[in-house]
Amino acid sequence: MRTVSRNHTRIIARLQAELTTATRHNGPNDRAGTPVPVSEAWAAYDHRPRALLRELDARSGAHEIRITGKLRYELRPPAPAPDRREAPGWERRIDVVVDRDPDACTDVTVYLDGIALSDSSFAVHVIDPGASGPTHEWMESATDHADDVPEPVRQQLNALAACYHRHCGRESCTE
Numbered sequence: 269m270r271t272v273s274r275n276h277t278r279i280i281a282r283l284q285a286e287l288t289t290a291t292r293h294n295g296p297n298d299r300a301g302t303p304v305p306v307s308e309a310w311a312a313y314d315h316r317p318r319a320l321l322r323e324l325d326a327r328s329g330a331h332e333i334r335i336t337g338k339l340r341y342e343l344r345p346p347a348p349a350p351d352r353r354e355a356p357g358w359e360r361r362i363d364v365v366v367d368r369d370p371d372a373c374t375d376v377t378v379y380l381d382g383i384a385l386s387d388s389s390f391a392v393h394v395i396d397p398g399a400s401g402p403t404h405e406w407m408e409s410a411t412d413h414a415d416d417v418p419e420p421v422r423q424q425l426n427a428l429a430a431c432y433h434r435h436c437g438r439e440s441c442t443e
């Protein structure tokens with residue numbers, strides 16, 4: 269369990285803003301605890317220099333203020349809103365934002381159900397013959413896929429590249 273040092277005043281100030289519910293627990297058997305105002309927990313923390321502030325659970329953000337061996341508080345952020353993915357009639361939604369900067373590279377951001385995905389969790393495939401045109405070398409690079417590219421994606425990319433590149437007379441050219 270991570271202990272928050274008392275001199276981390278900025279972290280403590282943030283926790284005081286974020287943790288909006290508190291329960292007071294008397295003794296190790298009092299698991300449910302009694303709801304109390306969060307101000308009671310922070311006042312007890314201020315009045316007891318040896319009280320410990322610890323993170324209980326990184327995922328939920330729950331923290332504990334341990335006053336003594338017998339008295340402790342659990343503090344929690346507000347309960348999250350019900351997940352709309354559990355609502356009837358919900359459908360997965362994907363939004364793709366393409367920033368086609370004419371003077372720089374094209375930037376793509378993908379949102380899954382309104383949440384931006386990290387760059388490493390999706391792949392961007394750009395078919396763009398560019399100023400040099402759909403040369404044979406361009407087509408070869410456009411149809412050279414990483415091993416993990418799914419088959420339907422490969423097929424679409426290959427078909428698009430073939431649309432641009434016309435048979436150039438090379439023996440190896442299948443277009």
Ligand SMILES: [Zn+2]
Nearest residue numbers: 404435436441
């Ligand atoms: Zn060719």
